[in-house]
Amino acid sequence: MPSTRTKIKSDREEIFEHRLGNGTPSRFISAYAFNHAASIASLIAPSGAALSFAVLLSFAVLLVSAAAPEKHLAVYSTAANYSLPLVQRGGQDYVGLLELLDPLGTVSAKSEPPRWRLHYNNVLGEFTEGKTRARVQGRDADLTGKFIIENGRGLIPLASLNSLLPRFLGGPATLREESNRLFIGNIATHFTAVISADDPSRLTFHFTAPVNPSVASEPGKLRLTFRREPLTGPASPMLTFASKIIPAADYSESDGAAEIDVTTSVPLMASFSPDGRTVTLAPAKSATANSQTATNPPGTNRPAVSAAATPAANGPANTAPAAGQAQSSVSPPPAGMQPVPPASAPRRCFAIIDASHGGNDRGEALSPTLAEKDITVAFARRLRQELESRGLSTLVLRDSDANLSLDDRAYFANTTHAAVYIALHAASNGHGVRIYTSLLPYSTDDDRGLFRSWTEAQSSSIPLSQGASASVATELRKLQVPVRTLTAPLRPLNNVTTAAIAIEVAPPAATVSALTAPDYQQLIAGAVANGIFAIRTQLGAAP
Numbered sequence: 263m264p265s266t267r268t269k270i271k272s273d274r275e276e277i278f279e280h281r282l283g284n285g286t287p288s289r290f291i292s293a294y295a296f297n298h299a300a301s302i303a304s305l306i307a308p309s310g311a312a313l314s315f316a317v318l319l320s321f322a323v324l325l326v327s328a329a330a331p332e333k334h335l336a337v338y339s340t341a342a343n344y345s346l347p348l349v350q351r352g353g354q355d356y357v358g359l360l361e362l363l364d365p366l367g368t369v370s371a372k373s374e375p376p377r378w379r380l381h382y383n384n385v386l387g388e389f390t391e392g393k394t395r396a397r398v399q400g401r402d403a404d405l406t407g408k409f410i411i412e413n414g415r416g417l418i419p420l421a422s423l424n425s426l427l428p429r430f431l432g433g434p435a436t437l438r439e440e441s442n443r444l445f446i447g448n449i450a451t452h453f454t455a456v457i458s459a460d461d462p463s464r465l466t467f468h469f470t471a472p473v474n475p476s477v478a479s480e481p482g483k484l485r486l487t488f489r490r491e492p493l494t495g496p497a498s499p500m501l502t503f504a505s506k507i508i509p510a511a512d513y514s515e516s517d518g519a520a521e522i523d524v525t526t527s528v529p530l531m532a533s534f535s536p537d538g539r540t541v542t543l544a545p546a547k548s549a550t551a552n553s554q555t556a557t558n559p560p561g562t563n564r565p566a567v568s569a570a571a572t573p574a575a576n577g578p579a580n581t582a583p584a585a586g587q588a589q590s591s592v593s594p595p596p597a598g599m600q601p602v603p604p605a606s607a608p609r610r611c612f613a614i615i616d617a618s619h620g621g622n623d624r625g626e627a628l629s630p631t632l633a634e635k636d637i638t639v640a641f642a643r644r645l646r647q648e649l650e651s652r653g654l655s656t657l658v659l660r661d662s663d664a665n666l667s668l669d670d671r672a673y674f675a676n677t678t679h680a681a682v683y684i685a686l687h688a689a690s691n692g693h694g695v696r697i698y699t700s701l702l703p704y705s706t707d708d709d710r711g712l713f714r715s716w717t718e719a720q721s722s723s724i725p726l727s728q729g730a731s732a733s734v735a736t737e738l739r740k741l742q743v744p745v746r747t748l749t750a751p752l753r754p755l756n757n758v759t760t761a762a763i764a765i766e767v768a769p770p771a772a773t774v775s776a777l778t779a780p781d782y783q784q785l786i787a788g789a790v791a792n793g794i795f796a797i798r799t800q801l802g803a804a805p
């Protein structure tokens with residue numbers, strides 16, 4: 263059984279890949295429904311009655327999907343990412359509950375109208391045709407519309423999923439109703455976008471997990487469409503860049519997909535890094551020459567990572583107006599090791615500012631109403647302004663209330679080749695500012711080339727980090743701000759290859775609320791920026 267299901271899953275994904283580019287989602291749904299019904303059949307094959315039900319079900323799904331274009335629901339989970347057709351009944355969107363749960367666990371259903379019972383793992387759901395109240399494990403559950411049985415399929419209103427699914431899954435499930443995207447568990451892919459410091463025509467996206475979007479272009483725009491990735495956007499959907507060639511990008515979600523629309527004055531090409539976490543946009547003619555991904559990774563014989571023109575775009579890839587869809591083979595780095603870019607790689611931005619904590623991680627509760635995660639974002643925005651006003655290009659890692667792991671933060675810092683990484687924290691105890699650097703001993707052991715130890719990535723940059731810490735401390739003392747410089751095993755400092763410091767801001771006096779005062783934030787941000795500016799040449803900026 264496991265091998266059967268694995269095979270079905272890979273067939274399904276391959277069909278998805280092939281159909282993605284030609285703009286016919288209905289064909290994809292049909293193909294999916296076929297494989298999907300097959301997988302249900304394999305699950306419940308021992309019972310003849312159940313098998314005939316599954317066959318019936320497959321017809322029902324095919325009939326529904328034949329009436330294209332139908333809406334569909336994109337589902338993202340750690341077990342699988344998949345897509346299901348939605349049907350409209352009584353002015354509401356409905357989805358088949360059995361099909362929804364099938365990829366997530368062991369599921370079976372029995373239809374005896376008007377009753378319909380479903381087992382998911384060890385949870386029993388009891389539904390009745392025409393009723394808005396169901397029972398899950400013997401307890402009442404309200405639906406947002408009547409339960410429907412059609413050809414043995416149990417259909418529930420889409421809007422009921424937020425309350426119903428956690429009862430079956432025993433964990434969180436979040437439905438984004440506006441865009442028909444369902445996130446199961448704490449799963450989300452975040453991204454940052456940064457214009458290359460030395461080439462304003464290159465825009466690089468970094469993602470916290472591998473992605474494989476489809477790429478399309480029209481005059482003035484390049485669009486990345488993410489159907490299979492649980493991509494989530496920044497707090498402000500419009501990103502603006504200091505580049506005449508690529509002035510802006512806009513994030514949106516609709517109909518089971520996330521989209522990034524990049525505004526551009528020239529045709530752009532997209533290239534993908536071998537690990538699938540980086541997408542670089544550059545003018546079509548120079549993209550091939552500049553691409554860091556021009557060669558296949560060892561062991562692959564697919565045209566894996568360079569953007570290839572779709573059939574719609576006639577002409578050779580290097581002159582086509584940026585229509586391309588790349589397919590990359592993705593394999594995570596071995597545990598404990600991450601590919602760390604060499605120090606000589608071109609710089610894309612000078613400073614990375616990391617607003618620590620975020621999302622579920624609120625940081626310290628500075629007061630009953632004040633969370634550290636909100637203060638760090640406010641400081642980050644001010645510090646970016648201060649650094650950029652001194653001519654130092656800056657990227658804020660978390661500009662929204664996003665969950666970002668420590669590894670993701672270090673990964674961003676390393677892949678953007680920043681000269682300095684600055685993590686921001688806030689604290690209620692003590693006064694003034696504490697500046698931390700890594701506790702690791704200094705080491706220049708670079709024998710391992712591209713693969714440096716993830717846990718000791720910082721060791722070769724210790725002197726630079728301590729220099730940055732001392733310089734920032736000097737500037738703060740000039741303003742009579744109490745400062746201490748400390749070393750600590752504070753993550754993710756150890757995982758950052760470049761100069762890295764963590765700045766913890768405590769209030770100036772007894773009242774914690776002073777941390778929110780614009781004057782105080784501005785004072786600290788200005789002094790930190792002065793300290794970084796003072797040693798910019800040591801850190802690697804042009805003088």
Ligand SMILES: [Zn+2]
Pocket residue numbers: 618619625626634686687688
């Ligand atoms: Zn903190």
